[in-house]
Amino acid sequence: MGLLEDKVAIVTGAGDGIGRATSMLLASEGATVVLVDVNAAGLDETKAMIEAASGAAVTCVADVSDPEQVQGYVEVAKGITGRIDGFFNNAGILGPMVPLTDYPVDAFDKVISVNLRGVFLGLKYVLPVMLAQGSGSIVNTSSMGGVGGLPGQTGYSASKHGVIGLTKTAALESVAAGVRVNAVLPGTIKTRMAMAGAAGMDPAIVEAMMDGSTPGGRAGVPEDIAKAVLFLLSDASAYMTGIELPVDGGITAQ
Ligand code: NAD
Numbered sequence: 280m281g282l283l284e285d286k287v288a289i290v291t292g293a294g295d296g297i298g299r300a301t302s303m304l305l306a307s308e309g310a311t312v313v314l315v316d317v318n319a320a321g322l323d324e325t326k327a328m329i330e331a332a333s334g335a336a337v338t339c340v341a342d343v344s345d346p347e348q349v350q351g352y353v354e355v356a357k358g359i360t361g362r363i364d365g366f367f368n369n370a371g372i373l374g375p376m377v378p379l380t381d382y383p384v385d386a387f388d389k390v391i392s393v394n395l396r397g398v399f400l401g402l403k404y405v406l407p408v409m410l411a412q413g414s415g416s417i418v419n420t421s422s423m424g425g426v427g428g429l430p431g432q433t434g435y436s437a438s439k440h441g442v443i444g445l446t447k448t449a450a451l452e453s454v455a456a457g458v459r460v461n462a463v464l465p466g467t468i469k470t471r472m473a474m475a476g477a478a479g480m481d482p483a484i485v486e487a488m489m490d491g492s493t494p495g496g497r498a499g500v501p502e503d504i505a506k507a508v509l510f511l512l513s514d515a516s517a518y519m520t521g522i523e524l525p526v527d528g529g530i531t532a533q
Pocket of ligand 1: 292315341342344369371393468
């Protein structure tokens with residue numbers, strides 16, 4: 280019996296990286312997973328990987344920064360059993376790597392739109408379903424850059440700080456109704472996004488730098504985050520809400 284047997288869970292950013300690994304783990308624990316991403320080909324790959332492991336998933340191509348498309352993926356999820364039990368509000372993008380004074384205004388707006396407005400919209404349209412059913416667990420993806428500053432990533436850091444504020448406010452507004460909202464703060468995780476942050480460099484050198492900057496000498500892999508998200512979505516964390524959980528191999532302990 281899996282931890283999420285007969286549950287329905289939504290994962291945004293499911294077409295790659297942390298979202299894909301988490302979708303696969305949630306499905307392996309019995310959830311039917313609604314896979315959301317702008318990348319249709321990535322979604323199809325994730326669905327095929329889940330089905331190859333005898334799991335269940337449906338895909339929904341949607342941009343998380345668009346209110347109508349967010350309502351669209353919520354409707355798809357409700358159409359499965361009428362319930363939404365878990366929600367991994369995870370899709371995000373990096374901005375250009377430049378100092379604040381050079382940071383283009385349109386790049387700032389774009390990063391805020393996906394990383395902050397997208398997480399807000401997910402909460403705005405998923406929470407009413409969970410509040411009405413009197414249960415549910417949500418995990419928002421923040422970052423180490425959502426606690427301290429992140430030189431070169433003004434828009435990204437601002438958006439991830441904002442995700443913490445959304446998480447705590449939503450948690451307090453929902454706790455009496457039996458709904459939990461937490462944030463996961465990945466450290467340096469080997470995904471396409473993290474590699475893109477060092478575009479133009481030899482990938483082997485980038486990976487070695489990631490490993491070297493992490494206590495213990497191992498940067499994270501998407502599955503490290505997936506396990507923490509499974510914990511927060513499952514009843515194993517039933518008395519936890521409004522927390523910021525770093526999953527970073529010890530980076531924030533330094
Ligand atoms: P990734 O690039 O591998 O995956 C992100 C996915 O989000 C992609 O499939 C992309 O198509 C999708 N996406 C982008 N914009 C979207 C939109 N508007 N609507 C729907 N989907 C969209 O990146 P990842 O590393 O797996 O990142 C996942 C989350 O983890 C992000 O929120 C990121 O900020 C966060 N994070 C990552 C790291 C890291 O080191 N990789 C560290 C801290 C936080």
